Amino acid sequence: MTSTGVLRSTALHTDRYELTMLDAALRDGTAGRRCVFELFARRLPGARRFGVVAGTGRLMSLIRDFRFGEDELRYLRDEKVVDASTVSYLEDYRFGGSIIGYREGEAYFPGSPVLTVEGTFAEAVILETLALSVLNHDCAVATAAARMSIAAGDRPLAEMGSRRAGEESAVAAARAAYIAGFGATSNLEAGRRWGVPTMGTAAHSWTLLHDTEEDAFRAQIAALGPSTTLLVDTYDIRRGVELAVQVAGPELGGVRIDSGDLPTVAAEVRAQLDELGATRTRITVTSDLDEYAIAALAASPVDAYGVGTSVVTGSGSPTAGMVYKLVARQDAAGSWVGVAKASADKASRGGRKAAFRTLEHGTATSELVTVSDGFEDVATAAEHPDARALQTSFVTGGDIDAAAEGPEGVAAARSHHARVREELPVRALALSRSDPALETVFVDVA
Numbered sequence: 001m002t003s004t005g006v007l008r009s010t011a012l013h014t015d016r017y018e019l020t021m022l023d024a025a026l027r028d029g030t031a032g033r034r035c036v037f038e039l040f041a042r043r044l045p046g047a048r049r050f051g052v053v054a055g056t057g058r059l060m061s062l063i064r065d066f067r068f069g070e071d072e073l074r075y076l077r078d079e080k081v082v083d084a085s086t087v088s089y090l091e092d093y094r095f096g097g098s099i100i101g102y103r104e105g106e107a108y109f110p111g112s113p114v115l116t117v118e119g120t121f122a123e124a125v126i127l128e129t130l131a132l133s134v135l136n137h138d139c140a141v142a143t144a145a146a147r148m149s150i151a152a153g154d155r156p157l158a159e160m161g162s163r164r165a166g167e168e169s170a171v172a173a174a175r176a177a178y179i180a181g182f183g184a185t186s187n188l189e190a191g192r193r194w195g196v197p198t199m200g201t202a203a204h205s206w207t208l209l210h211d212t213e214e215d216a217f218r219a220q221i222a223a224l225g226p227s228t229t230l231l232v233d234t235y236d237i238r239r240g241v242e243l244a245v246q247v248a249g250p251e252l253g254g255v256r257i258d259s260g261d262l263p264t265v266a267a268e269v270r271a272q273l274d275e276l277g278a279t280r281t282r283i284t285v286t287s288d289l290d291e292y293a294i295a296a297l298a299a300s301p302v303d304a305y306g307v308g309t310s311v312v313t314g315s316g317s318p319t320a321g322m323v324y325k326l327v328a329r330q331d332a333a334g335s336w337v338g339v340a341k342a343s344a345d346k347a348s349r350g351g352r353k354a355a356f357r358t359l360e361h362g363t364a365t366s367e368l369v370t371v372s373d374g375f376e377d378v379a380t381a382a383e384h385p386d387a388r389a390l391q392t393s394f395v396t397g398g399d400i401d402a403a404a405e406g407p408e409g410v411a412a413a414r415s416h417h418a419r420v421r422e423e424l425p426v427r428a429l430a431l432s433r434s435d436p437a438l439e440t441v442f443v444d445v446a
Contacts, residue, residue: 010062011072011093014129016081022122023082026089031122034336036328036352039101039115039131041108045140045317047433050107050424052146052417053114054176055138057104057409060400062130068093095123096398100391102355104404105179105417107424108139109367111440113353113391114322121329128324136322137169140314141176144291146421147315148307149181150429151294156304158199159185160286161312173312179413181421182311195407204258207234217247229254229284232269241269245276254282254303262287263300270301290315291431328352328373338373349442354380356387357423357438364423367438372445 025031044051068076068090076082076090097119108114115131117124148157159177162170162185174190184199185191191198202220210216217230226248232240232255244255255273257265262285273281282303290310297305310316325348328338338350351371358366368387394401403409421429428437 008065009067009069009072010065010130011068011090012075013062013133014126018126018128019076019082019086021125022089023086025121025125026086032120034330035119035121035124035326037117037124037128037324038113038327038348038353039117039135039322039324040111040113041320041322042346043110043321044143044436045314045319045321047435048143048147048317049428049430049434049437050109050143050146051139051320052142052180053102053106053108053135053139054104054142054179054413055134055172056101056115056394057404057406057413058138058172058175059131059134060099060394060402061405062134063095063099063127063395064400066093066095066127066130089122093123093126094398095119095127095395097123097395098393098397099395100393102390103392103416104409104413105142105415105420106390107364107420107428109436109438109440111349111369111442112367113355113369114139116353116391117324125326132322132324134172136319138172138176139320139322140317141173141312142180142417143320144313144315144317145177145180145182145311146417147291147431148289148294148305148311150421151291151298151431152181152305153298155302156183157181158183158284158304158306159187159308159311160200160306161308161310162187164309165312170312175410177311179410179417181414181417182307186306193407194410196410201229201256202231204231204234207231213240214243214247217243221248226251227253229256229282231256231258233257233259237265237269238272241272242276245273245278245281250277250279250281252278252281254284256284256286256306258286260287262293262302263297266297266300266302295431323348336373338371351444355390356384357390358384358387359423360386362423363425364428364438365425367440368443369440370443370445 073087099117101115159174159182165173170187171189174185174187174196175194178196184197186200188198190196207213207216230244232244284304285302286306289305289307294305327350331337340350341348351373354370356368357364358368
């Protein structure tokens with residue numbers, strides 16, 4: 001919904017060919033065939049060891065608003081995208097099928113059935129682009145954020161990358177980063193919309209605005225109190241630290257460093273702060289950090305990190321590389337059949353999937369995915385007592401479970417991710433390029 005309470009349709013957040021397929025399917029009578037579409041990744045970009053699911057709650061809200069209003073229908077008519085009978089069908093469109101998938105915050109691996117959409121071909125095919133645009137972006141950010149969180153250990157992380165992304169992508173990135181371990185964001189809309197804690201004090205322009213650095217510090221302290229964080233590298237860092245403690249006293253909350261050789265500078269600043277009696281003043285570093293730079297600072301006297309460009313762009317892997325493929329459908333007689341794409345290097349695996357994570361003494365050992373063509377033979381959790389079922393229901397008969405939406409859904413996803421990370425094997429936490437930490441094992445169900 002918009003701020004005026006008017007529905008903001010997401011129906012045209014789609015590729016044209018999805019509607020031309022719908023148009024043709026309505027003509028030849030296949031539009032009503034029941035189908036199962038699956039969203040998955042063939043591989044993990046960047047040779048990473050695991051991926052993190054994020055964006056599902058956002059997607060549910062967007063599907064709720066996937067309606068063709070008069071403006072959308074007029075555009076389709078004017079541009080002759082589809083014929084009049086298809087426009088008539090879309091007037092009453094509402095997704096009436098079912099969606100199951102991995103919870104937000106869950107780890108995933110190549111072939112994991114992250115999202116499964118079941119419905120008629122007509123209602124399910126046109127969700128493809130929306131589902132992929134949300135999950136490919138949010139999972140990429142969450143995966144990068146998780147790696148940074150692992151590198152940071154117990155030190156807090158703040159997401160500060162809004163100016164390096166599109167305005168709505170920035171809000172989504174802050175949400176995904178928070179789910180995967182960041183503690184705060186600089187983006188106020190993410191705070192308002194998703195309940196992500198916000199932070200921020202002043203930029204270099206604040207210091208440059210004033211006649212002297214001391215004037216800038218005094219004004220900030222007067223406005224925010226001595227517990228604030230002062231940016232000390234606008235001019236000379238050593239002089240900046242000296243002035244910061246002189247103005248705020250030894251109870252100064254923190255200093256931020258945004259330039260220089262960070263391990264060396266952080267050590268020098270810590271020593272200077274201690275010499276000045278500001279032993280409890282915290283040091284926050286920013287300056288183009290990624291997971292590798294954060295790991296390199298592990299032995300440095302740094303208290304917190306602010307990450308911008310790298311996290312909102314997936315730290316070198318800006319998309320999760322997921323695809324949305326038809327894996328099962330009913331034939332003309334109403335029987336279910338598995339279907340799969342056989343293209344070289346782009347093959348898919350047909351059939352309905354059920355996913356489990358096998359565990360040994362609380363540690364994950366594999367991703368177990370059972371495959372069947374029909375309904376009756378789908379594997380259940382009771383059949384795999386030594387594994388954790390990974391799929392949950394998001395939509396049943398068109399009714400969306402609101403539990404994954406809003407700030408409450410974000411908080412639940414963040415908690416779930418923390419639990420998931422604890423069960424991953426140690427090799428999953430390394431930052432070096434490697435094969436996935438867990439093997440995905442497919443088992444056909446007779």
